Amino acid sequence: MKSSLINKRRPKIAVIGGGTGLPVILKSLKEKDADVTAIVTVADDGGSSGALRKSFNAVPPGDLRNVLIALSEIPELQKEIFQYRFKSQDEALSGHTIGNLIIQATADMRGNIYDAVQLLAKMMHVKGHVYPAAEEPLVLHARYMDGSTQTGESQIPKSGKMIDYVAVSCVEGRKPVQASRKVISAIMDADMVVLGPGSLFTSILPNLMIPDIGKAVMETEANVVYISNIMTQLGETEGLSDADHLRVLHKHLGKRFVDIAITNIGKVPEQYIDQEANEEFLLQVDHDFKGLSDEVPLIISDDFLELTPKGVYHDGEKVAEEIFRTAFNSQRKIKQYFENN
Template sequence: MNDPRVVALGGGHGLHASLSALRRVTNRLTAVVTVADDGGSSGRLRRELGVIPPGDLRMALAALCRDDQWGQTWAEVVQHRFRTEGDLHEHAVGNLLIVALWELLGDAVEGLDWVGRLLGAQGRVLPMSTVPLDIVADVQGADPLYPLEVTQVKGQVACAMTPGKVLGVSLVPQDAPASPEALSAIRDADYVVFGPGSWFTSVLPHLMIPELQRALIETKATRVVALNLAPQPGETDDFSQQAHLDVLQAHAPDLRIDVVLADSGVVEDADALDKAVHSMGGRLELAAIAATDGSPRHDPALLAQAFVQIFASGL
């Protein structure tokens, strides 16, 4: 399929990786980004101004910048963080720019579109909701003295760093509205891509908004899951590749998965993973998509090539 309509879901570095690859594949790309961050610059702006956290949105916009001088310069500008002894310390320039446009225009989506035009972004960035969200995780053994006790941990940063085993997540408020533009993009998409990224705090939250989950279930798009290269410390320690899929299915039992993409170099039991994917109604695609320096990062060019193969299959 030439120039497919693709929607990528996630947040943070994982979404940055998928967008860096997908912008090489299609000119009709939309990122739908989680808005639950409560740490760092985003958390400070959220608490002070009551806005949705801009950090993951900023990272997505940076990933969509072109490879020419204009794109790379602006990508560096929006990602730049101040280093001071004062209040600006660790604030990202892009976060401040995004929030300024939100205040001037009074519309989150319109503000992001303006930033995208300034950067020459090769795609559109949308928040999954226009209200700030909090992630609540059910954690077993958060207190090492009580390894079997299940307690709740609130906040994206706390959930990502919690000791113990994360069993599941939910959002506050539970009935948060989905961004209308995000719903429209998902319904019109040819492909929807989940991951890679922090499974409980970046990928699964999209399934916790009722309207968004319904759109993801009902869309005629092919649903692709891109698995992580390594467990996420504090979230998915000791998780197998199959466990990621089990958690996804547990949070959205009616969600059909068509393709699961995994790196051929990190899959320990390809037969078991293939069986798990097949049980969800999908097929497994194995490819070399990791960076060649040995770090647990996706190589944008290799990941793009893998997406091209998936899209060319016509599923």
């Protein structure tokens, strides 16, 4: 960052992704008083989000809901109500969260998801900005290593095959995919752009494969940071090291665009690996320092683990501290390193 900016304003940090890991980082960045913009995936088609998407041909609200809560400053009881999920025996409302229903209702009122999210952000006293990556639901497509293909975010990991490449399209097919309002300016004006943590092929890449978002991430003057996942994910990243995750990102956009990798080197206890050996996680992601150094000029490695009764997560406070420090201390355009070496 330019030295004249240091200590004169909050760093502008744009965070791109979805899933359960993203809110942890956003909440910690909010508490550090960063100027945060969250750009949230809209390709989800499973669970409550998928059901509402199908019924209303609407942008899936689940990831947006979790991000709004992470950045909100409303009382905890109100957050709990917003996050309440109806039980399976509740028939028509089975599996739906109140927050998802509110987002869908507000989108119907306002006529689009962008205005709905901005209204709810104001009502929920959100500290920062929340933008859907696109203003209509996107369809995720995957090509596997054997050349076969699959469509649908929830279906892609179920094949048991290694994913080679993903792309997104509008539901209408031939209509061009475009980023939501203010997303590109948020990326271009940021001091730092953060990717993840989150599912590589189904939470992070769906955003980057929106052409103008991918272009902006490659062209922004901001440093681009990738937060490596702690655990592999069944149907997506079995056997991939932290360096492999970066290779996949760079392959998809056709160049090395990530400047900084934040990667965990803390050892996940065996009992947590056993606990997480289900439909979501398998093993700890291997750390490949040499491979990382071939992909990015700066690597930040530490024990970033937070062990909870629900499983293994990033220590949001510790990761946010590294992001915040790097936003102030590193020079912009680290990517020029690769142009000169």
